[in-house]
Each structure stands twice: as structure tokens, then as C-alpha cells.
Amino acid sequence: MILLIGEGVFSSVPLHAEEVMAVAARVAGDESKTRFVADLTRPVSYSVYVLPNPYRVMIDLPGVGFDLTPGSGGSGLGLVSAYRFGPLDKDRSRIVIDVKGPVLIAKSFLVKPEDGQPARLVVDLVKTDEKTFRMAHEADMAARPQAAAEPEADDAVKAATAAPLPVPKPGTEPAPTSAERPMPAKRPDGKRVIVIDPGHGGIDPGAVGVGRTKEKDVVLTFSRMLRDRLARNKNYEVVLTRDSDTFLSLKQRVGIARQNQADLFIAVHADTVRGASVRGATLYTVSEKASDAEAEALAQKENRSDIIGGIDLATENEEVTDILIELAQRETKNHSIAFAKKAAGQLQLVTQMTGKPTRSAGFVVLKAPDVPSVLLELGYLSNKADEALLVSSKWQAQVTEAMNKAIAAYFATEIAARQ
Template sequence: MPVAGIHQPDLRRRRFLQGLAGLGLGAAPFTLWARPGVQRLRMSVDGSTTRLVFDMDGPADYDIFPLDSPHRVVVDLAGARVLNPLEVASNPRSLVAGVRYAQRNGTDLRVVLDLRAPVDPHSFVLLPAQGSPHRLVLDLTERAAPVPVARIAPETFAEPAERLREPLREVIVAIDPGHGGHDPGAIGPGGTREKDVVLQIARRLAERVEREPGMRPVMIRTGDYFLPLRERIDRARAAQADVFLSIHADAIHDRRVQGSSVYILSDRGASSEAARFLAQRENSADLRLGGVPIESKDESLTSVLLDLAQSGTLEASHSLAQRLISEMHRVGKVRKPEVERASFAVLRSPDVPSVLVEAAFISNPSEERKLRTQSFQNSLADAILTGLRAYFSTHAPPGTLIAEGRRDRHIIRPGETLSAIAERYRMSVADLRAVNDLPNDRIFAGQVLQIPYRGS
């Protein structure tokens, strides 16, 4: 269909093929492919960002540009076709009110997103991974900040352009083994203590997250000692965790009950906790909304921002929990297929998506035995990692290696050695040096290394 309007000066143009070349894969293998097809269009809303994901059966050149009066974003996909009708569910919180599309010039596909407000589009591509196809991801944030936010914008909100210039970072996964020290948690009929098996599972998960490009684990409890629940949340927030996973093993009087469950905070628990946080200015002072500090002295404004942060967090928590459940199905019985909601204090972080995994019923004799085995612990850790990958493929915050499709990069932290980095990515020091043209083993914090990403 004809689309009238003037191109904005901030025309954004990116290409799948350039992205592939940047990953060192080259474009040659793809020239043989048939016309790329759009399999599906997905939309999600996370806080103030509306994300659209085009699932594609192959890479395509694309242009993205916004148009005004009325506000639209145009996505042109060169040589592409539509395999299934593209539509998104109506969502009043989405910046996208509707989707139209048509073939142009006989071969190209033009998709027009009708908007509720002017936006800044930000796009990136994701290569096929874990059963997901080629994806073009489009994040839309409102161009002019809404009125209440604008009042504090100069001090507290970085310009999007500034944020994009910041160096990319890894996503931080906080792993919290439940209980510890004088609190053994539940004790199985054979004497197995929850605090011990959940620490073992957490360690296995941390090893896997450590080896995963673009992710970094933070263990909330590393040994057999007690930590209050509030302290666990505080440690995760101090580490600027992107997600918080609390690992437990369930117990119930009826020893026949089996299976794993995943919990997120119930709405009621969330709202009362939001109120509690509000009451404590020292806490509300450093809440983060989508990675941006909230530093308002205005009570009602802080309340609005906290609501936004909390609702975005619950939505993200739910999404993470769903992905974990669908992976944990492969490991063993899942007690209930849907995400459960409860008012666990440890889940009450208003700004970090948080889930609680009950690995199995330690009160069931066969699950108690299973919980102690390496094979179950490893399978569960693998399943959780796969769930994390799926979650971050759609929820990685802007500015992270995963969000920018740069899982082939490693940012050197203070104290890291080349041999430790090589070990982490399961490659030799010689190979790592060769790939990065390093004359010797000397590296420095902040240096960016290229890691040949093999997928997994």
C-alpha cells in the first residue's frame, strides 16, 4: 500500500547480512537461499518498551524508519514474503495499535506499524538458536517522555543515544540457594537436607551460566550459612541482577506428592511490598526502572514509577517462569503446568524479575533420592539454563551483549586472566590469542575479546 510521509532524519538502516558478516560467518552460504519468509510477528510489552519480533526462515536486508502524522513505523524487508498472516493481539499498553502489510515492487515486503505515540525504534537481529529461527527484533520506546516523567528527565533519564554508546555488558543471573546454616530447610525421609541439595544444584547452574556467552552468574549464598530473605534480595540488587532465581525443594505431609513447580510473586504481595518500599526512602532512592535509576523526591511520582517498575517486573518474572517450566518438563514431572503465584518474601524485589524454583519434593522418597544424584542436578541445571536463554532472547535489557546480538564478545573484568577466559569458553589460550591477534597473555580490564560463538 502507498505510505505517505517524510523520512525522519534518524533513519535507521541495518542489515541481516551485515550482522552475519560482523559475526565472521560471511554472507556466501545464504545467497543460495530462497526468498526469506516472515513466519510470525510477536509483540510483547515490558515497562515502557514495546518489542516486536519477526520470526524469519532466513536472513533479509531491512530498513526501519518512523513516520509522523499519523505516527507509524515502517519496516521494509527486501525480497521477503509473508508465510502466515501477521497480526498482534490488541494491548492498550502497547505503543503499537495495529499492523498492516503489503508486497511492494513485486518482491519486497513493507510492514507498517500504526502507533499510539511517536517512538524511537531500535532494531537488532538474532541468529537461529535453541530452536528459534532468524529473528528481527524491533524495540519501540516513546520518543517524547510522558509528562510526569519529563519533570525529572534531565537528572535521572539518560538519552537513549547516550545509553547506546555505553559499552555492552553481560546479563547478570542471581542464583539463590534457599536456606543455609541453622536453617536446613525441609528434611527428606532419608535425612537429606534441602539446604545442601539446593546449594549443589545452584553451583551446577552457576558453572553453566559462567560458560554461557553474554551471561554472568552471581551466587547469593556460596556456602552453608544463614542469610535473611531481605539480605538475599539486597545482594541481588547490589549485583545489579537482571534476574533472580531462588532454588528450593518442596515438602508436604503427603509423601506421595511429586514434581517441580515455579513460583512468581502474587499481585497482592507485590503491591503491599511496593508500599513498603515506598515507605523507606533509602530503598526507593536506588530503585531502577528498566536499568535507569529513579531518584525522585516526589512521593506520588515515585509511586507511579514504582508501579511501572513492578508491573514490568511481574510480567518479566512470569515470562521467565513460563520458559523455565517448559524446559523443566523435559527433566521430570512438573506438578502444575502453569506458573504459580505466591507471596514469598524472597520474590519481592520490585525491580528484578524473580522466580522461585521448587526442584522436586524432598518429602517424596524417590524424589529425595533423585535430588541427591548428579544426573538429576545436572539435567535440572541444563533445563534452567535453556530457559534463561529463551527468556533473554526476548528480554535482554538494551546495552547487553545478548540484546545487541553480540554473544561473540567477552568484556574483560578486573582480575580476569586469559587462561580463565579460555577455560570459560572451553577453548585453548593459543586459539583465543590467535583469534584476537594478541602478541602475549597481557590483557586489561574493559578490553573486548572476540569469542568464536559456536552456539550450544
Template sequence: MAPAHAEEVTAIAARVAGDDGKTRFVADLTRPVSYSVYVLPNPYRVMIDLPGVAFDLGPGSSGSGLGLVSAYRFGPLGKDRSRIVIDTTGPVLIAKSFLVKPEDGQPARLVVDLVKTDEKTFRMAHEADTAARPQVPAEPEADDTVQTATAMPLPVPKPGTEAPPTAAERPAPAKRADGKRVIVIDPGHGGIDPGAIGIRRTKEKDVVLAFSRALKDKLGANKNYEVILTRDDDTFLSLKQRVKVARQNQADLFIAVHADTVRGASVRGATLYTVSEKASDAEAEALAQKENRADIIGGMDLGTENEEVTDILIELAQRETKNHSIFFAKKAATQLQLVTHMTGKPTRSAGFVVLKAPDVPSVLLELGYLSNKADEALLVSPKWQAQVTEAMAKAIDTYFATEIAARQ
């Protein structure tokens, strides 16, 4: 292992010990570092926030659980932030946490002791901790004003303030000088967030990144397209950051790519989702709620924020953009059913946060289900990926050709 930079702190090992009553988590560090630790519900987990710590864990640090810990994961949240997420089997309290300084050739150690508790005690401790912890506002970003806000979190206008502009009042994105259509492909999850995990331990974040890269290569052969990936490596992005990539690049089409799991190993096939205030069915609603909670991995719990802003987001959403999204979803479903298995309802709708940019036609492509053996085998097959990317490319060509014809 290469030596760490003098200014860099690296986590070089992690382990869990204990039982169902008390469990200890230990991370070995190259030197002591500041940290904060707290619990979060739904699902129960412990968050350890660190400055920009690198992770170079050895083969003994598998991330598997023991006692009160079901699993743990880790990764960067940006240039200067890192996080360890400890999933727990139920409600826990942090009995104590402390740092051990390095000595006698041993590394520094970050220790967190967890004890089992009941839901009521956990809730009281969580509420007290939330009230005590300072709320650090996010740095302002270019699209965080009410006028241009289209991603989470959107500020709720206070009484007496100017109302958000209507769709007609907002300026349309400037057309590109080269006439190219911009397509943003968004591989779901990434980094600290693996997404769904298949029967054979296939990770959703890996499958969708491989597919998205293949789709980019296929579309990149068309000189009329500029194709952008929201992530091209194993990086965590919040839902807000994903939408921001589409809006900043004035995307003509946004495609989120996922491969989830569901109850029942027999459920399989691809599905295309568009945004809607009211879900088309219970399954679509459940999937939207699951995907909208992805930001919890990064520490942004959307449980209450989503309720506050959904009405505003839907009000801002342009009807024309929604219609374009639905139109493309139908085109894509027509092509996909020629090369792969589709679910019984190949086009559905629900309130996916990542699809809520009002000026970018957006769809979520559920490639298949990692909870199904047949789907999991296809999802990792280069031959299947080639067939599906070809179908998607045809659908995109048809969509833009039809759109251009309609405007002439």
C-alpha cells in the first residue's frame, strides 16, 4: 500500500465486534481526525461524518455486520467530506464514541459503541440530537433561487414574497450553436450507496454504470448528439446534483438508469417511468419512495422536505415537458419490447424526484430486477446490453425526428 500524503488521512481498516446487546465499530486511521456521529431512522442507521478521509481498507474489512450491525459502507461525499454509514438491525443508541491516539506502532482508532434500545427511547434521543446539532446551510448554488429551482431541496416561498414565475415567464434555454441535441444519462446510486444488491451479489450501481457507458458510446456515434453522464465512476451524487447536471447542460433529454429489487423473485422485466404527482399504481409509488430516499445515504433525509415541496415542483412543471417525457417513454417501450422482456405495465408514472426538472423531458429506465435470477443474468450480459442500447438509440432517434418534424 502506498504511503498516504502527509496531509491526507486514510482509513486503513474497519471491524465490528460484540453481540445483540452491545456492538462496537472500530475504524483504524493513519492519524486522528475530527468527526461527528449520530443516529437516523427509517431505516435505522448510524452516521459518522468525517473530513476528506480516504479509504484503503484491507481484505479483512468486508463491510459485513455482526450483533446490532447488519452492514456498513463508506465513501466520499465530495472533495472535503467523507462518511461511514452503519446499518443496524433495529433502534440503537450511541453509548459512547472516542478516538484513540496512535502509539507503539498502532494506528489511530475511531471507536463507536452501540447499545440496543426500544423505538420510543430511540425517537426521543434522535429528536434531542437533531435539536442540539447545528444546522449548517448548504453553500448557495446558481440554480437555488425560486425562479430556477427545479431540484431538491426547493425553498418554500414565505407569505408576502413574490410568487414563483409561471412556465410562460421563465426564459427558454438557449439553443446550441452547433444544433446538437444534449442527452444526459444518469446511472443511479454510486459510491457509498450501492443501490439494490442481486441474488448473486451484483450491485445496482455497477450494472447501471456499465449500461450507461455502453449507451453513451452507442449514442456518441451519432454526430447530432452530445451525451453526458452524471457520473462516470463510482461516485455518490445527490438527487439534486443529478438534476442540476441536466439543467446546467440544457439537456434535451434526461434518462435515469436503475435496476432495482422487489418482493417476489418471479417479477422481472424492464419498465419506463415518467413523473406524475399521482402514481399510476402502488408498485410505481413504492419504487418512487424507495428511489427518492437515496439521498438518505448522503445524509439528506427527504422525508419531510419532499412533502413540503412536491406541490411547488408539480406546479412549476411544464405540461409540455411532461407530454414530451410520456411520448419518449412510449417510443422507448415500443423498441425495448422487441429485444427484452418487459413488465406487465411497461410505462408507468410516479413522483420521482430525479425526474422533476420542469424544462427537461425525463424518464427513468428500470432495466430489470436484480431480485430475479433471469434478469440478473441479463443485466451483466454484454450481448444483452448491446441489444438494449441499440433499442434505446433507435427510440431516441425516432423521438427527436418526430419532435423536429412537429415543429416544422
């Protein structure tokens, strides 16, 4: 079910310049019928629809702010197992309701503010069977054709994702030694483009540390510092995938790297692991088969970001099967591994590394077929000592400098090989 209710419905309500805020949310009901209610400072337009894999109910809103009690949505009731909320970008916000099984949106409506009560957005859910759920989902998608293209609201990102791949000719499979030299610069002026991708953001906070540090915040701070350091080198063009607290799908992040013809893509993370004593930095590259169980678990956790942000996975991340693309990917992978080793070598001089400083697993965000990509796990927010380092500007500066050296060494390899 799709409902779009405009401001006009409440034409008696004056338009305020200030941001609309969601100030409370609650769930009531049982396993057959459950009601979700959000209190808003004034009515807004919204759309509500269901998504499968896993079962979710999405409420898309204009740029609504959230001022809910900390911990809101962590647990549910009835058909609702949990809910999340946050900005998608500066003009759009979203509430994602995780449901325990297939549901139908029985009805949804806005209640006008009156008698000092806030406006209320009400969504009623009823239990249904898988087949009915699928039909409702298909009807939702048909009713909003733009949903199929989501999250690529930005046409530039879309164009970049669809851009043809520079692939080697058949029969010219890259020699294994090619990893010793980085790919030639893609830009005609020879500048090296480095895309830094602070993980998570907006509705997806990422990990939360023992001292409440949010992964999305520390990785943004670090990424900005790394960008500023690298930007001092005139031979680099440095791009951040996000420079604010906004949500990007994994595909959008890859799209930004490809759109900018990146020579190197660095995703920055600081997750949590089971075991509070585990600490240290790690460099990850993409592989079909994970190097170890921890790497596999982390990749699964990171790949869940799209689910947390409410992306319809049916339209995302289609597997690439073209043989030419596979060849390009193989060469790219060799370069990624070469860079990961260089970065680990520099980082171990300034900070503690995990027992296995370079690992690999199936990270969706590292799958640009033509951009060498690594995921830098700065440390673990589940470890007190690591968390203290992650927020220390002195430590951040040391790690930034180490990464700068590794990047310089990586790009210099080709020049050295030519002399």
C-alpha cells in the first residue's frame, strides 16, 4: 500500500521554516495485528511500503529530524521485532520497521495535531502469508517506479555504475607479476584519484563502542583527516563518498569510486567483535572465499548495511558473470592485495595490528571490478583500548601518516619499475 499525503490535506496548518521532528514512537498490539505510531511536530507527506529479504516495512519521509529516547526501536512488540530511523540525506529521512514475518499494511494515516497533542503518523500491520506479501510488494514497486532505481536517486551515480568496463582483451590474462605495479593512471593529467569511503552513516550507525562511540562518527573524522593529508600532494585528487552524517548504499559507494575513475578505493571501518580483548587494525580485500571465519563474519555484518538502510536487495548487487569482467576483476584484485600489504607494513610501525593483518572476504563495497579496493578496519570499538585510540587525534594523525606513506609507495612502484 502506498499513501502520499501532502501538506495540502492540512491546509489550515501554517508552514513552518523549522525542521519537522519526530519526538516519540511506540508499538502496540499482538502477533496478529500491530500498530506503529510516530509523533511528529507537524504533518508531513510520507510513503509506506513493504520490502522482503528480510521482511521490513519502510516509511519514507521528507527531511524529518529525530528526537527519540535513546534506545528507541531496539526491541519491538507483536509483529514488530525492532525499528530504526534516521536521515538518508539532507532532504529525506526513513523509518525502517523490522517485522517477524510477512505482513500487510492494513492502513496508514496522519492525525492532525490538536489540543496540544502532536501530529501522529499511524501504520497498522496485520499478519499475512508469504504469497499475499509478495503480491503486495510487487504492487508497491509497480506503484512507485522510482523505487526500482533506488538508491540511485543521483543520475550521475547511476550513469557511473552503468559505465562500460575497461577490460583486457580475451587471451591477455594479466600476468601474476602485474600486482607489483599499480594500474596506470586513469586520468589524462596523470593525477591519481583516491576515493575514501567512511563506512555507515545516517540511519546506519555501524558499531557502537563500549564507551558509546559510534563507528559512523569516528570513521568520518578519520576519513576527513586522511583526505586533508593526501590533498597536500598535488598529484592526488581525493574524494570522500560522504562528508556528512548521511546514508549511502553499498552500490552508491562503489558507484562514486567508478564515477570518479578512482585509482584506489579505501573503505574505513571500526567494528565490534565478540571478545572484548580482541584489538588491532586489519586490511581486508575482496575474495569469493573468506580467508578465515572472522573475516567472513565481518563481511556479512558489513553487507547488512543495505538492509539496515532499507535498500531493496532485489535490485542491488546482481552477480557479474561476464568472463571479461572476471579477468579485469582478477587484475584489480592483485593490485588490491599489493596495496593492502603495503598499508599493513606501514601501519604496523605505528599501531597494533590483529594477528592476521591482511585478510579477505566477500565485501560488497570492495567489488568495483576496475578499482583496486581495500577495507581498512582501524580497530575494534568493542575493545576499550582501541576505542580510546580511535578517538585520539594524535593516534589518528599517526595512522593517517602511515596510510599516506603506503599510498605514496603503492603509486611510486610503477615509476620505480620504469627507471
